[in-house]
Amino acid sequence: MLDALFKPKAVAVVGASQKEFNMGNKIIMNLVEFGFKGHIYPINPNVDEVRGVKAYKSILDVPTDVDVVHLPIPAVSVPQVIEECGQKNVKFVILNGGGFAEIGPAGKAIEDECLAKAKKYGIRLFGPNCQGIINASPEVRAYCNFTFTRPEPGVVSIIALSGGVAELLHQTLYRMGVGTRMYASNGNARDVSIPEIIEYFGNDEGCHVIVLYIEGIRDPKKFLAVSQEVVKKKPIVVMQAGRSKAGADAAATHTGALVRKDITSDLIFEKAGILTFPDEESLCQAAGVFTNQPIPKGNRVGVITNAAGPMVIASDFLSNGGLQIPQLSKKSEAILRETLHKEVTVRNPIDVLATGTPEHFRTALDVLMEDDTIDSIFISLATPFFVDNVNVARQIAEVNQKKTKPIVVALQTDRTVFAEPVRILKEGGVSCFDFPSSASKALITLTRYGEVLKRKTGKIKHFRDIEKAKVEGIVNAAKKAGQKMLSAADAYTVLNAYGIPVADWEIASSAEEAKKAAKKIGFPVTIKADFESAAHKSDMGGVALNLKDGKAVREAVKKMARTFKSTDLKFLVQKFLHGGKELIVGSKTEEVGKLVMCGMGGISAEVLEDVVFRLSPVADIEVKQMLSSLKTAPILKGIRGEKGVDEKKLIEVIQRVSQLVNDIPAIQEMDLNPIIAFEDRLFAVDVRICL
């Protein structure tokens, strides 16, 4: 519970001095100037007061209980002061200074000591190497931070390890006129974690949207679990940096952040329903639009404009963002035809022309609010000199009060010349943006969140026709034997045990056995050398395809025996399948859990990287989304008279793989590559299972 941190009744600042460039001095200043509702205690043995507030020689001298203590002091002095905070029964310590894990082993040792001491007394650490927190709500007004943006109370809460970026986001929201609820920048985040703060902000009714900046996810399981719940109540918008090699290098050295490959983060965001943004500005604009607009029921937008070019730009952005600009109802069209200028071609987008009057705007707005084919409204508003812009603004502000459908406005004006309409729109809580593109993006964001709220999670199918114990036995035996990869026989047995169809196979130890097996399976067959570390067997001549008779089988086996002189050499004899499409299905273990993957095989997967990952376990709906998001999806469906693949069976195989890797955590990685898929069946013809 972080109440004592975000709603402190008393805050002390150790090392606050009277010097202008002292960090502690600035924290006292922020607390005082922002009007903190609790007690403020500068701690400094050498002065009587700081910024007019009585100072104490030691934390132990403070007359009341203390919730939060800032320690903007050299790292080496911190452990001793934590000791004193413990005696004082302090609840949270904010370690504003640097010199901890981010500078290397020596700093790490101090950080460890701080954590140990804190644990001893039940103190929670915030930071180290961090800015602190803000709670701008009028009943608290805790500016526990040394930054300089004076918050306006609002409904957006900000979270970022990086102080620089947290402050940047805060400034940007401030400049946009968007108020702040709470703010947390916890640097190295050694104790109080991002998921913990997300959860807290999730439960804070005064917070309507959470803005998050990250450079990697430390505790992905908790992050996912917490976020999934919070997103049901309020949107979380995120930007992740450190994605490029240069960015990751820069991130690694600044707060010792553990940068995980960003694909994992994206999968978590996707699964949790967190909305992602590519840059700081679009992130803040997304947060802003959630503060005053309702969530649309669908993706159908009605567009009103008084200039054509900006509407062309908006149409591009809206439709690229998945929004529809549908035809209006006959009734709507009739009303518009009666009201608008005669030159207007009545349709959606509605171009009221540069000479469009307040009445024209109002009619168009009313029509769109009424029309059932429309879920949201986009207005491109220029302010021509020769129009009554004040009244146009009034109409928009008035309709905006209804809050039944979101309205965004691309307001193209000179804000000094047209100050009055700008004021009316602002005070009316209308979401205004400088550009058709940015207004479009904001509407897309609202629509995406509406889709998150509505989305079906599907069912995680739990297959019962499986032999889990058998697979556990195989895997345990292999682990005991020190194998890092299952033998072909074991791997195919595992697939059989989980109902994953494989091409008929037998294991043979000699050419004669292989011939016999081939006859049983039926020609043509493939022979694969099978021994530990046979990963790249095909490059080394360990695979012979399409063998049509016993002679060919014998020759292939003999040749492999000469090439691979391994004592444990065996031969996998497998039905060779003509035709069909090559697919790849696999799984990989990451800190967050098991990922499943699918795609077309061959160059689609390996060169063009047209594969898709999801976090397992995957529901049926998710598997369908995986398949349809492939660029090669049309091939799976069948194009140009060619037959597609058996999608139902493919979905089942992916779900079975998902269940297998979750049932058997020891499986670190597996690949079915390729699966040969036909219109009505499919078979794995090669498999690799790593432990």
Add this chain to the structure above:
Amino acid sequence: MLDALFKPKAVAVVGASQKEFNMGNKIIMNLVEFGFKGHIYPINPNVDEVRGVKAYKSILDVPTDVDVVHLPIPAVSVPQVIEECGQKNVKFVILNGGGFAEIGPAGKAIEDECLAKAKKYGIRLFGPNCQGIINASPEVRAYCNFTFTRPEPGVVSIIALSGGVAELLHQTLYRMGVGTRMYASNGNARDVSIPEIIEYFGNDEGCHVIVLYIEGIRDPKKFLAVSQEVVKKKPIVVMQAGRSKAGADAAATHTGALVRKDITSDLIFEKAGILTFPDEESLCQAAGVFTNQPIPKGNRVGVITNAAGPMVIASDFLSNGGLQIPQLSKKSEAILRETLHKEVTVRNPIDVLATGTPEHFRTALDVLMEDDTIDSIFISLATPFFVDNVNVARQIAEVNQKKTKPIVVALQTDRTVFAEPVRILKEGGVSCFDFPSSASKALITLTRYGEVLKRKTGKIKHFRDIEKAKVEGIVNAAKKAGQKMLSAADAYTVLNAYGIPVADWEIASSAEEAKKAAKKIGFPVTIKADFESAAHKSDMGGVALNLKDGKAVREAVKKMARTFKSTDLKFLVQKFLHGGKELIVGSKTEEVGKLVMCGMGGISAEVLEDVVFRLSPVADIEVKQMLSSLKTAPILKGIRGEKGVDEKKLIEVIQRVSQLVNDIPAIQEMDLNPIIAFEDRLFAVDVRICL
């Protein structure tokens, strides 16, 4: 020559009234208030003055010559007034009103009449359905426009057909503090065209950068020719909208703009060296950075920051934009190690820490200016309370005066609290941006233009071992016969005539002839049915592959003869090639000229759309760029022990195709699909040539 338009000595406004919401009144107001250096003549028979300027009853009554006449009057009245303007020897008429081609045939007829009358008198038309022009240079100050953004004289010139977008760009630049040179928004652009204006702005020494918004290119050949020359002197930055279906629909109806497929525009931008931007904001920011920063010699950036997170963001953007953040020289590192805080890990990016002093910034700046491994400087500047930010700003402004390497600053501050450092940076001409991402993009833009200026255009190889006359003969005969597609025999003959290697082939009329031909060519062979409109022959059973003997050839021919009962049915007998990689090379005719295309064949081209187009003729360098920009490029080079294709021969084939389609303009479209390519040779095995 557009001098009389952009530097008029006298401007008249027909229909200017004393009414507030009258468009002509606003134009007079703009001319007066902006301080036009020439004569202003309101034309209105009913009033004595407008905005304090003496009015005349007719343009014929005006006492001086008139360069420009505005006609913000109903379309139907325009032709008559043009007649009068002709008598007065007016040079340019700006048709501000609507009601012309954009509303349909009736308006188009008026537009035609206007153009005819103008031509009769040698008057040039600007518009119709347009805003007008601005020339903000102090010696002219012509605000011939009804918009409301008061220009600050500067070096950026703006061009857009769409008045709404032109004004939006102008406002944005104004808000950014970037001044305007000239401005042209010409609506339907019936006479004075975009390329004409680009050329004029290109020759205007006071213009340092041209900002362009388009929804399609009308006269692509002239556009390309003009832009290529202008780009050598100054950057052109462009945004194109109307790219999506919704956007194109919206564009089509607003100024009757002819929207061409945007791929063609992108090829023109690429060929001309015009820099493209995805949205209005990045477009304007690009323009801004060219006004006060030099062009870097290369892509190596030195980064200075006093907050780590913003540096992580910048590193992502910079490296995704193709910039390098290289190691500094030993000398630079030594200087930094001596000067900066002890805790700083000296490297690039240089993190001077939040407590970094003015001296630290200055040292880092001097080091980067001196270091030969660095071409440009990126600064991420937060303004912590506890630092002498005024002096930091001074150091940056001072170094910025050198203008030897570009400097961009991501300034993260509260512009009211830190007004003084902001003022210093602004007055020092430092390029400041609100976000690390936007500052990064601006630096990427500067670097891209540097690359445009340096880029080699390569040589257009002109092959002499070709038989142009022979191909002209074939094509003319086919055209005479009304063929839309060449027969296989003709098509292969054309390829032979242009030295494009094809698999050995013969034409046969019967099964016996086919057998004989197959023997001559050598088995295995492919047989293809050849008759007019055999485009989808393979779907219909018109192709038989890999025929190994005479019997198979005879059977294939007989079967085809039964299937295709065409009287002109012939059979192409062709060498069947085993192995090799399937490529596709082709050409398509667009208004701008001939495009050439290449890629891997099969699903890479057809489903994954991994093909690349260029405007022909293509130089060797361009062809190499085409090949290396393919996602499948590694396959062409050879991956995983597999051999690649003969790149030299492939480049030659593409150049030969380029020459062929340029030599023979009647070839509308051609496809070599597939070309079978081996390590040391390649052959077209199917060809389609459309006339």
